[in-house]
Amino acid sequence: MLSRERIATMALALLDDEGLETFSMRRLARRLGVGVMSLYRYYPSKDELFSELARQVFGAAPAEPAPGETWRECLVGLAVSFRRLLLAHPNALPLLFKHGGVPLRGRPAIEAMRQALKDAGLSEPEAADAWRAIGAYLVGYVTVERMTRSGASGGATPPPERDFPALARIAPYLKDSWDAQFVASLMVVLDGVTRLAEAGPCRPPVTASGTKGARSAR
Amino acid sequence: MLSRERIATMALALLDDEGLETFSMRRLARRLGVGVMSLYRYYPSKDELFSELARQVFGAAPAEPAPGETWRECLVGLAVSFRRLLLAHPNALPLLFKHGGVPLRGRPAIEAMRQALKDAGLSEPEAADAWRAIGAYLVGYVTVERMTRSGASGGATPPPERDFPALARIAPYLKDSWDAQFVASLMVVLDGVTRLAEAGPCRPPVTASGTKGARSAR
DNA sequence: ACCTGAACACCGTTCAAGT
DNA sequence: ACCTGAACACCGTTCAAGT
Numbered sequence: 001m002l003s004r005e006r007i008a009t010m011a012l013a014l015l016d017d018e019g020l021e022t023f024s025m026r027r028l029a030r031r032l033g034v035g036v037m038s039l040y041r042y043y044p045s046k047d048e049l050f051s052e053l054a055r056q057v058f059g060a061a062p063a064e065p066a067p068g069e070t071w072r073e074c075l076v077g078l079a080v081s082f083r084r085l086l087l088a089h090p091n092a093l094p095l096l097f098k099h100g101g102v103p104l105r106g107r108p109a110i111e112a113m114r115q116a117l118k119d120a121g122l123s124e125p126e127a128a129d130a131w132r133a134i135g136a137y138l139v140g141y142v143t144v145e146r147m148t149r150s151g152a153s154g155g156a157t158p159p160p161e162r163d164f165p166a167l168a169r170i171a172p173y174l175k176d177s178w179d180a181q182f183v184a185s186l187m188v189v190l191d192g193v194t195r196l197a198e199a200g201p202c203r204p205p206v207t208a209s210g211t212k213g214a215r216s217a218r
Numbered sequence: 219m220l221s222r223e224r225i226a227t228m229a230l231a232l233l234d235d236e237g238l239e240t241f242s243m244r245r246l247a248r249r250l251g252v253g254v255m256s257l258y259r260y261y262p263s264k265d266e267l268f269s270e271l272a273r274q275v276f277g278a279a280p281a282e283p284a285p286g287e288t289w290r291e292c293l294v295g296l297a298v299s300f301r302r303l304l305l306a307h308p309n310a311l312p313l314l315f316k317h318g319g320v321p322l323r324g325r326p327a328i329e330a331m332r333q334a335l336k337d338a339g340l341s342e343p344e345a346a347d348a349w350r351a352i353g354a355y356l357v358g359y360v361t362v363e364r365m366t367r368s369g370a371s372g373g374a375t376p377p378p379e380r381d382f383p384a385l386a387r388i389a390p391y392l393k394d395s396w397d398a399q400f401v402a403s404l405m406v407v408l409d410g411v412t413r414l415a416e417a418g419p420c421r422p423p424v425t426a427s428g429t430k431g432a433r434s435a436r
Numbered sequence: 437a438c439c440t441g442a443a444c445a446c447c448g449t450t451c452a453a454g455t
Numbered sequence: 456a457c458c459t460g461a462a463c464a465c466c467g468t469t470c471a472a473g474t
Binding site: 094097098128129130132133135136137138139140141143144147181184185186187188189190191192193194195196 | 312315316346347348350351353354355356357358359361362365399402403404405406407408409410411412413414
């Protein structure tokens, strides 16, 4: 018996196994042992199915900030969680963008991140700048990581799925260099946030003088 | 008369006009007024053609650092240039990753960036962390920008192609909010680099204590 | 209610010709 | 030398049936 859930589950498995490029409704149907058209009773199109997958992969309940954390610890925790979420199904990463109907803005983890920035003492516009810096870093790092790690495309790169403890012992996790470098470079970004915070809430906005020397591209 | 160049030029035009999703060898051939198979005399496969396009789009001569710039000005200039390069052909951005044979590492702009970081007083490993932070920020920001700007997919989003002067007057450029926010958040990252530089060359590496409180994703 | 085969308008690419 | 049509093994999706 077919169902939306059974289809979505198998679709995610197929995506993890074979990659986005070779995914097709016909292959999915073959795996489920049904005719292609049966799928269309449950999802009106491939796009709708992909939207569901995006929701399932990236809509996972985000980590709750632990009480008593500094804003920095909170941001590191959220960033690490987010990266693990993205890497859990590496082949689904492009779906985050194409089917971006995922409500990123309202999600608790995102709000927790904004709150952490406010706790750091940033004004509203400063927090927005910091938020974009961190968000772009996250997306960019994982994108580059996915594309660089073990060849250019496709192959299922099983993520380090083991749970790492909620408390301090993540040193072994840091042995893997991708993980370590992710955190190390994140520190650079967070140092920038620290500097913003230290400059106080009345820091003047960025002016043209700060961008002197920008040059045309070609 | 067909040629590698004529095919590549038309392919880029087709890509800019209609997006990556709907690009096909058959459509390209129709646009050139030839049979599909003629294309295969010049490019052995669609993948090879795409590699050529990636080289053409992202291999453009990068901006030279102006003499007398501070490292910060240099980095801002390079980042802005790189973003404009990526946005010049937004539909080609995915090619940068899929056909990443593009020699990013050896390119002058990249080396200039590394040099700017050394000028800031960073040690070799510090420069590597800072480099990854900036690089991930660039890729992430442009990726998010591309996916958010004017709907989810496809449509040709003509970039602001006007040349802006090499000297200070880039204030009008900053009127567009994507541009302004790109620079503003880049400042946060660069503030982090400044902090690294101020801490001196002997700053201890990131330790597990800095990542206390990281939590599992689900 | 639930599933499906045939058909349509597409793909990328091979191969054996055409000029 | 340069180009090509027919053919193969694929796509997503519509539509009119089958059970």
